[in-house]
Each structure stands twice: as structure tokens, then as C-alpha cells.
Amino acid sequence: MKKNIIANLIGRFWGILSNFLFIPFYIKLLGFESYSIISFSLMIAGIMAVLDAGLTATLSREFARTDKNEEEKKKIFTTLETIYYILVVLCITIIFLFSKTIATQWINTPYFTDNQITYFLRILSFEVGFQLLLRFYLGGFLGLERQVEANLYQIAWGVVRNAIVLIPLYYFPQLDVFFIWQAVTTILFTILLKMILQKRLGNNMFSFKTKIDKGILKDVGSFAGGMMLIALVSILNTQLDKITISKLLSIENLGYYTLALALAQGLIILVNPFSAALLPRFTAFYSISKKKEASELFAKSSLIISVIIFTIMMVMSFFAKDIIWIWTGDKKIAEKSYHIVPIILLSYTMLALAILPYNIAIANGNTKFNNILGITSLVLTIPGYYIFTKKYGAMGAASVFCFVQIFVTLIYFYFINKKYLFLNFYIDIMLRRFIFPLLVIGLIVLCLAYIPNYFEDNRILSLTWIGLITFTTLILSLGILVPKTELFTLIKFKKIKN
Template sequence: MYKPISLKKNTIANYIGQLYVMFIGIFILPFYLEYLSAEAYGLVGFFTMLMSCMVLLDVGLSITLARETARLKDKVNGLIELKKITLSIEVFFVVISILIFSAIFSGSGWLSTHWLDVKELSLATVESTIKIMAFMIVLRWFIGLYQGSIIGFERQVWLNKYKVIIATLKFFGAYLLIVFISNDIVDFFYYQLLITVIEFVVIKLKIDSYMKISKRVVPSILTLKQIAPFSLSIAYASAIWVFITQLDKLMLSHYLPLHEYGFFTLVIVVSNAILQLSQPIGQALLPRMASLLSNGKEKEMIELYRKSTQIVSIIVLAVSGVVATFSYELLYLWTGNSEASAWAAPILFWYALGNGAVALLSFQYYMQYAHGDLKYHVRGNTYFGFIQIAIIVLSVHFYGAIGAAVAWFGLQTVFFLFWPWYIHNKFASGIHKDWLFKDIAPMFSVSMLYLFVLKNIGIEFGENRIVVFLTFIIIGILLLLLNSLASNYVRSIIKDFVVRKKHAK
């Protein structure tokens, strides 16, 4: 019998796991730049971009499996149906994986000579690296599918322990490799492939242990057809969204010299970290919202939705604001490379603010996902998506990386101003005003005022990186505390705690 794990435990586990993975990746990256060179690290950024683009071929099945798991896990005979769905998706993935692998492996020569602007590395080295990427992309595609299922089972405590161990092997192991054994980029990717194989085997065995059933089931095309409407809605919207989010990175991988693309990878890592700050709550929230609605508890679902919005606003608005306001200081603290920091800082400013808006925009998707109705998600991504694609293409072509950054911020800000209002009116009429002005605006106002004051009093960070680090810690903690006090949800928690303490006395 399925035993649910508390939302609080899952959320805490998600944040611990996410922060650890983010921290270790950010901590190790300057060493990669030092020992691998900016151009070699540009290949790592290129691989990351390719991985993100693979979502286009997922056709929404990973997210669909997560939702089907959340829906079926506590139903009579639910595991039998879930096992059939999983097997059917796996067969589909195998077929598509063969095509993906063949395309990347056979196209490695063209990519290394005609797409990437290579100055220092040999073309043979770049081609070999891309061939290794082909193996890793296929395996990580399956890993993403299985992670979605574990999220649906709400076994996120285990998932985050697994992520922490894999991240340690992936980053610290690679650090030891390039420092003490070999700093050849090909050896670096062979090591990453080894860890990816281990990652795949472990999570596959774990999923199989959750779906042990006595009845034999077989994959079925009919099963795929049954989940197709929801899956294809996600696939279409995801395809446009992934194309929008990766188009600038794809174009810049061609427009920029590979060593500058290595600098641009710094921007990608930091700005993506802002998006990842909302993912732990999203991972815990999606299956719980779907479960509450399936059991007729809409009021509880909306209350959870609004509380979660406030928590994400406290964190995301503080982090994106600090990163944007002090982008050069942060990059210098991180890399110790003044050239890279000066090049990337103005670009990071706009991407940080834009991704802060995207993190809050995610909530309107959560609402649609919980209801199992993504037609508005599809329409919104279609209409606004084509506008974004046109603007990004023109911005990158004429203004390069800084043009892409400014365009990204402007587009996401405009989308945030009207799209959540529209979705809330469709699925939870009457909540948008409170959601915007009570759940987000107080933290936004506090963050803006605080950072405006700090910027204008002219804080001297100095050149000592330890001093810079301590200054950032103090600035960040103070803003998180101020944002927390601006949240009526957090204030109610504090009030309840004080009352309980008084009664205990």
C-alpha cells in the first residue's frame, strides 16, 4: 500500500538536494575554466545546450509519466496500469534514442568544422567529444523519465540523496581527474559518461522496485494513445518553450568564438541557478496539487498554491535581485577572472532579472497541470512563442549576447504582466489580485527598495574574495529576512509559534 511522504519533507529534501547540486557545480566551475581552458569548457556549455534541446523529442512523456504516477499510485490496480504506461513509454524512448544517437554521432564532424568556431582545440578532439556526448544524451534522457516517475511517487527524499551522490561523483571526481590525472577534454567526457551509466543503472533499479507486480504486463500502442492528448499538449508547448529558451544559446554557440562561449556559459550557469531555486517547491507541489484535485479538495489546493507562491517569491526575488545588482562582483568572487567577469556581467544582469520573472511565471503552469488541462498553455506558448522567437533571432543577429539578454528580460516581463491573470480567471477565478498584490508584490517592493539603497550608498567590495564572499552573505541573508517578514504566510507561522510558546509556559 502506498504511504505518502509529507509535503514539508519532500520540499526540504528538494531544497537541500537542489542547493547542494547547484553549489557544487558553481564551486567547481572556476577550476574547470582554469584546467580545461575557456574553449574546452565551451564544449561543456555546448553539451548542456544540446541536453536542453532534447526535451523537444520527449513529446511530453516524462511529465505525463510523473502525473500518471501521482494519479495512479494510490488507486486500486493502479500499479498495474502504471507499469503498462511505463513500459510503453520506454519502448517509444528506445526507438527515438536510436535516431538521436545516430544523428549526433554521424553529424559530429560537421558540428566540429562548420558550426562551432574552434580556435585552439584540434578538430579531432572536438569531434571525439561530440561522439561521447551522443551516448550521454541518450542515457540522460531516460534518467529524466525515471526521475519524473519518482517525483510522482513523492519519493523525493530518496531522489535527492541520489542526486547528491551523483553530483559529488560528477563534479568532485572530474576535478580530481583534471587536476591529478588528465586535463584532456576527451578524458573529461569519458569520465562523465561513466558516471552517467552508473546514474542510469541505479535509478532504473529503483523505479523497478517501486513497480513490482505479480501480473505480467506488455507495452501497448493503445496505452500511448490514451495518454497522448495530455502528453502531446505538453510536448507542443514544451517544444516551443525549449526552442525559445535555447535559441539564443544555440545561435550564440555559432556567432561567438568558442572561448567567449565559455564565458557565456558562466551566465547560463548562474541564471539557470535562479530558475532551479523554484524547482524544489515545484517538484513537491505538482503531484500534491494533482492529488488534492483528484480527491475534490480544490480549496486546499488553492491555499497550498498561494503559500508556495510566497515562499518562492521570498527566495527568487532576493537572489535574482542580488545577482543582477552586483553581477560583476559575484562573477569575480566566483571565478577570480576579471576578463570573464567584465565580459559576462552586463549580460548576466538582464538574464538574472528575466529568469526571476520566469520562476514566478511557472505557477500558472502548475495550476493548469493540476487540472490536467493544458490547452491554454499550448495556446499561450504558440501565440507569444512565435513573437519571442522572432525578437530573439533579431536581437542575437544584430546585438549579440547583450541583445539576447535584454530581449529575454523584456519578453518575460511582458508575459508575466498578463498571462497569469488570464490563467487564474480560467481555473481559479478571483485569486489573481491577491496572488499578485499579497503573495508577490510585498517581497518585490522590499527587494527593490533594499537593493536600490545598497547600490546607491556605494558598497566597497574590494579585491579580497573572502571579503566579497562575506559581504554577499550578509546582503543576501538580510534581504531574505526582510522578504520573509513581508510575507503574511511567514508572519502567520511566526505568530503561531510565539502563541504556542506562551501557552507552553
């Protein structure tokens, strides 16, 4: 598991690094108005992720199960892949057909014509469709516990898709060039991943087989259906703020809001390596009724994750304006977006901390509570986003998002613990994983923030200074909050055998 966590850390670190490296170049080469359209395209991709219908999570879970043989896994793969082909065609068709309507009735910008935006969206339809399929194949690698391999492919795809695109953009700084490059890159990498995954399953790399086994659908249908509902509710909860902003405010407001989100999403990226490595392990434990071992693994890993997440959140909140300026090189952009960052950071901190109990639920095939809680939260978000965005702008949307995530995460921890973990909720979870880390880390960062920054006019040295504060905070927090036995024994869990 140590190797898998390291591989996932490298892969997710690349995700964070690529945000910091490339978004400023996109803004510089294409202009902030074009970046705002790119932000809108990301929202479209997020919404269309509902078409995954829980199939990626189902594939990962079925591949991770120790009670399934190789032939059964091959049949599951063929059935789910065939369904996915249908969903990809549906995704491309929906975006392509409604592109004109979206351009004329949804996007508010004076910088592009309706016909230009329609053209961009039609190119985007192919990139979004094949990106769904690519992530489906990556889910297969993760389920087989091939995290190292999966992350190598994901990094390579990111380099070609997000970094090398800067070369054509330098000579042809046009938004359609950006979208065409991303679409072609994603299609080619999707084909490559399909071939390699088929080889890992013992199939012919070049075979193209489609078949839907009704027995398999019946077997995994309940889990996949629950995952689909989770995905739908999750998309509404995570995209509704951006949908509301794009409808009620100018597209530039969405751009500033998305910058804040891009910073905060690094918290999710930090947790995902642990999540990807731990989910197959939790699944294996629960599939052979080793509940005590699963609970022990959760206790060790969740405390470390809490310390890491709260450290990053606190440092980024205190230095939000400096970080955006360092990142974009534009003080005007920093002035217009930094005030949203602490609220968004707290929201994503809650989302990040909820990933591990979510893994516990998925490992047990339980999707019902996620759906109940997610649907309940929509009662707050649907009217909340509209009312507060209209009255307070992007800050209103961020505040509603933050309140809902805190509320949902605490309730979610309570019920997952009660059903599967059996820890003391108020001491082991609320105190040790929320309140105490937040207070200790906040106090450390507050003290360090009072040390004068003599490099505030130099972006590189300022980044180094903030990095030093982050590292110091993390080391001190781990030393205070995490027992050495928990810090060093997490990596000693062996591969589970039936």
C-alpha cells in the same frame, strides 16, 4: 510535504553549489576555450530534451494520481519505458551522425580542429541519451512522492559526474577525458536507478521487459502529446538565444553568456524543490475536485516563492561583477560577462515564478494554453534573436529573452488564475506577488548596498558579506510581505486521501 520540500531544497542546493564549485575548476584545468565547448554541449543536451516527448511529466503525473492502482501504474511504466528506449537510441544516433556537420558548419573557434570537436560530440551523444533516460526514472521517483530518495540519487550522480571528474582532469587535463567520464558515469547511474525503481514498483530488479500497451497510449496520449509540444516550444524559447549566439558570434561569447545563465538558473533551482513537492499535491487535490484547497495552497506557497526569488535576483543584480569574480577568480571574465547578468536574472525570475501556475495547469492535464502562448512567443523570438544578436551581440539576445519572458509570464498568470484559481488578479497576484515584493526588496537591497564593503579584495570575505546582505534582505522581506499564518501553515498540509 515538509520532508519532501527539505529534501528537494537540499538536492537543488547541491545543484547551485556544484555550479559555483566546479565550473571555475573546469575553466582553470581546461581553459575558458574548453569551457565554451562544454557550454555548447549543454545547449545540445537542452535541444535533445525535446525527445523526452512529455514522457517524464506523464510518468510523474500518472504515478501521483490517486485513482490509479498499483497494477495500472506498472503497466504505464513498462509502456512509457519501452518508448523511451527507442527515443534514447534515436537521440544517440542523431548526435553521432550529425557531429561532423555541427563541427564544421556551426562552431566558430580557432582552438580546436573540426575532427576534435566531432570526436567530443560523438562521446557526448551517449551521455545525452542516457541522461534523458536517467531523468525519466527520477521523474518516476518524484511521482511516487519519494523526493528524499530521488534527491539522494541525483546528488550522488552529480558528485561522481561533476566533482570526482576533477581527479582525472588534474592528471589528464583534456576535454575528451571530461566527456568520457561524464558519459560512463551517467550510463552506470541510469542502470542503477532503473533497478531501484523497478523494485519500488514491486518488480524484479533485474528484469528487462519491453511492451507497448496501445490502451495506455490512448489513455495518456493526449497529455503526453501536449507535453511534447510544450517541450518543443520551451526548448525553442530557452535554447534559441544560445543557438543564435553560437552561430553568429564566436564560441567564447557563448561561454560568457552561459556563465551568466549558470548564475541565473539558480533561481529555477530554488523553485524546483517547492514545485516537485507541490505538483503531486496539486494533482491529488484536483483529481478529487478539491479546488478550494488547491487555490489556498497556491496562494500560500506562491507568495513565499515570490519573496525568495525577488530577493536573490536583486542581490545578484546589484553585486553581479563581484559575484562572478568571487566565483571564477578571474576579473577579466567578470568584466566581460557581468553586464548581461541583471537582464538574464530578470528573465529567469519570470520563468521561476511561472513554474507554480504551470504546475496548476499540469495537475489539471491542461497543456493547450502553454502551447498557444509558447508558439505565439516564437513570433517575437525567432526574428528578434537574429536581428538583435547581429546588431548588439550577446546583450541583444539577452534583452529579447527578457522581454519575452516578462510578457509570457504575466499573460500566463492571468489565464491560469482565471481558469483554476479564482484569485483577484490585480491585487492578489500583480500587486502582492509582483509589484509590491519587487519594490520592497529592491529598496532594502539598495539601502544595504550603500554600506561599504571593507572586504572587496578578499573573495571569501566578500562572499560572506554578500551572503549576509542576502540573509538580511530575505528576513526583512518575509517579515514585511508574508503574514505569519501563511509562513507557518504551508507545511501543515496533510497527505491527500481520496
